[in-house]
Amino acid sequence: MEHNSLKTWPECAARLVAVAAGREQADLIIRGGHWVNVHTREVLPDHDIAIADGRIAYVGPDASHCHGSATEVIEAAGRYMIPGLCDGHMHIESGMLTPAEFARAVIGHGTTTMFTDPHEIANVLGLEGVRLMHDEALMQPINIFTQMPSCAPSAPGLETTGFEITPEDVAEAMSWPGIIGLGEMMNFPGVIHGDAKMLAEIAATQNAGKTVGGHYASPDLGPAFHAYAAGGPADDHEGTCEADAIARVRQGMRSMMRLGSAWYDVETQITAVTEKGLDPRNFILCTDDSHSGTLVNDGHMNRVVRHAIDCGCDPLVALQMATLNTATHFGLERELGSVTPGRRADVILTSDLRSLPIEHVIAGGKTIAQDGTCLVDCPHLSWPDHARQTVNMGKARSAADFVITAPDGANRVTANVIGVVENQAPTKALTADLPVVDGKVQMDLENDVCQIALVERHRALGTTTNAFVSGFGYTGTMAMASTVAHDSHHMIVVGTSREDMALAANRLGEVGGGVTVFKDGKEIALVELPIAGLMSDRPATEVAAKAQKMVEAMQRCGCTLNNAYMQHSLLALVVIPELRISDLGLVDVTKFEMTDLIQAHT
Incomplete structure (x- = not known):
């Protein structure tokens, strides 16, 4: 699988052998470092690395026999030489950035390999969107492998997407040079029930x-889980507790433990290794979803490794989980994931294995970052105009579109309410007793119940689905709208004012997608995401600054949740329990069926 201009191993094998033997000179030698060997979990002091044609030729105590007049030398000066970090499962679109700008944002943090599932753009632009992401990914100075999205829609019959992915699409994509596998199989009920389309993919x-990537978002570890495991997924990142992690690895799956911007699932699962003593080679660290603010301010995979260490994991085990384990899982153990001969020369120099400062990053044998600063160009694809014109609302919205009409004669109703859970992807199925005024069901802000709406934006149908949500803590007169609405990516609007909800929705129609916050009838934050309504091709620092203003705007409206925007963006994710909204109505994700908004009335 060719990466950018890097030669394949067969193309440079003869030279690697000659350099290791001392018959030819290396292009680069990293001298005098502590070699962190993730194959043996050893730290070997006073070692050198010789690199030729972007690959490692020799690792040993003295590479002077590989040195020549044209050989560049980097002095490790006793620092640790570790493999470039790998993210085993993630979505570039969650960073609000294109592949190029995402790469630019994470290179300084030591990420040199990503396994990405672009199922967000697949829901908006179909197979063409996947191809655009794939093509820009292959242009980057780091390794970005693409998993072909499996589920668009994620739950057939419960939502309508802009495009559908078919088994024929999957078969076609498997021939593309950068496709590494199948993206997370979110339709786990389909697999469990032997759905022919899912099994064909x-x-x-x-x-x-x-x-084959997995996604089993259910606490049920009985026959349903075993049926899913028999269906072929090789990994799963939806575990939230130790029992989940253990169940997966016992069934021959890899347990992917995630630390994203809003998902904190490492600490509760890593005890399977640190306390139960299970074989760590079957555990992988990943981010899943990281927004631009996290990337700019906190880090990427370096953040996850540090967190795992803080949770009691041995640093060398944590590094295995973010390098070799990941490479092995995707069949790339001979290609990357360790500092050993033949592999791509992706190497980090760091002065401490616990705090993990990323001081020098080398990818493909070339320095790409120092002290957190990216030093290389990350080329952009020329995105077609229609990829920037995807917010098709059909009509402008008014406050009337957000009215929830009560049953005839009702004075009060009992409504099903989506309950947001801080730092977790699942929601709670709540109920609320709500008043009725002039035939309209009212919100209950004193008890933190406001409105949520899903505005159709793919086919210009002009439809709006309304429901209730709790957990954001919003007060006053406000609304927040986003065209990032996993996974169907219609538009989610949450607010305390129907008028502001209409203003926010229409604003995103004007700018072609993004996120906006209105308070008292005025816009107080805007993040423009013109590509598919999901991404910006502006630099990560610029997008992160706007995203930070968006977070601050949410706080001004009363929301104190950690990374509340991520919670907002998942409210239409109809494959994670318990209750979600779609363009078809309210979805009970414990039963995978539609449910009524109003339970009863008096």
């Missing part, structure tokens, strides 16, 4: 000899 992937 898995079969097309396995026939191509590639890896």
Whole structure:
């Protein structure tokens, strides 16, 4: 699988052998460092690394026999030489950035390999969107492998997407140079019940000899879980507790433990290794979803590794989980994930294995970052105009579109309410007793119940689905709208004022997508995301600054949740329990069926 201009191993094998033997000179030698060997979990002091044609030729106590007049030398000066970090499961779109700008944002943090699932853009632009992401990914100075999205829609019959992904699409994509496997199989009920379409996608992937990504978002570890495991997914990142992690690895799956911007699932699962003593080679660290603010201010995979160490994990085990384990899982152990001969020369120099300062990053044998600063160009694709014109609302919205009409004669109703859970992807199915005024069901802000709406934006149908949500803590007169609405990516609007909800929705129609916050009838924050309504091709620092203003605007409206925007963006994710909203109505994700908004009335 060719990466950018890097030669494949067969293309440079003869030279690697000659350099290791001392018959030819290396392009680069990293001298005098502590070699962190993730194959053996050893730290070996006073070692050198010799690199040729972007690959490692020799690692040993003295590479002077590989040195020549044209050889560049980097003095490690006793620092640790660790493999470039790998993210085993993530969505570039969650950073609100294109692949190029995402790469630019994470290079300084030591991420040199990402396994990405662009199922967000697949829901908006279909197979073409996947191809655009794939093509820009291959242009970058780091390794970005693409998993072909499996589920668009994520739950057939419960939502309508802009495009659908078919088994034929999956089979076609398996021939593309950067496709590493199948993206997370979110339709786990389909797999459990033997859905022919889902099994055909898995079969097309396995026939191509590639890896099937998993997504089992249920606490049920009984026969349903075993049926899913039998269906072929090779990994899963939806575990939230130790029992989840253990169940997965016992069934031959890799447990992917995530620390994203809003998902904190490492601490509760890593005890399977640190306390139960399970084989750590079956555990992988990943981010899943990281927004631009996290990337700019906190880090990427370096943040996850530090967190795992803080949770009691041995630093060398944590590094395995973010390098070799990931590479092995995707069939790339001979290609990357360790500082050993033949592999891509992706190396980090760091002075401390616990705090993990990323001081020098080398990818493909070239320095790409120092002290957190990216030093290389990250090329952009020329995105077509229609990829920037995807917010098709059909009509402008008014306050009347956000009215929830009560049953005839009702004075009060009992309504189903989506309950937001801080720092977790699942929601709670709540109920609320709500008043009725002039035939309209009212919110209950004193008890933190406001409105949520899903505005259709793919086919210009002009439809709006309304419901109630609790947990954001909003007060006063406000609304927040976003065209990032996993996974169907219609528009989610949450607010305390129907008038502001209409203003926010229409504003996103004007700018072609993004996130906006209105308070007292005025816009107080805007993040423009013109590409598919999901991404910006502006630099991460610029997008992060606007995203920070958006977070501050949410706080001004009374919301104190950690990374509340991520919670907002998942309220239409109809594959994670318990209650979600879609363009078809309210969805009970414990039963995978539609449910009524109003339970009863008096």
